Amino acid sequence: MNLNKDSILKTGDWVKGKSMDGExxxxxxxxxxxxxxxxKVNVITSDNKTTVGKTIQMLNxxxxxxxxxxxxxxxxxxFLIDLALSTGDEDWFNELSSQVNSMRQLVNGVK
Incomplete structure (x- = not known):
């Protein structure tokens, strides 16, 4: 764990911020x-497209x-399922897929 001014950070947390280069x-x-x-942050989106998909160091x-x-x-x-696939997060993918299936079953039960 790590402490910054906003909250306790831990591995797997989604974050936003500025890189050391100001991106x-x-x-x-x-x-x-x-x-x-x-x-170390795995970049999913950035205003510098060359860093997307890479892991960069950022100041806490x-x-x-x-x-x-x-x-x-x-x-x-x-959208989140696509994101889980692109990040290789199988557990998250399974959880999201289960939610979609639950929605589908709920809709089918109403018909």
Whole structure:
């Protein structure tokens, strides 16, 4: 775990912030170093397209944990499923797929 001004950070957390080069970044934490006050972030989106898909080091003070978001509809779930596939997160993919199947069963039960 690591502490910054916003919250306690841990591996797997989704974060946004500025890289050491000043790029805006959204991604998830792969690892952290308490001593160096650095986090390694797998970049999912950035204003510098060359960093997308790479892991970069960011200063702990320059990242902010993104709030957990409750998914409201099937289209949001499909987008997140694509994101889970692109990041290779099998557990998240399975969880999201289960939610889509639950929605499908609920709709079929109403017919």
């Amino acid at each position: 805006l970044v959204i991604g998830y934490i792969e690892s952290l170093s308490i001593l160096d006050e650095l986090v 003070k320059n990242v902010k944990k993104m709030p957990y978001s409750k998914v409201a509809n099937k289209e949001q779930l499909r």
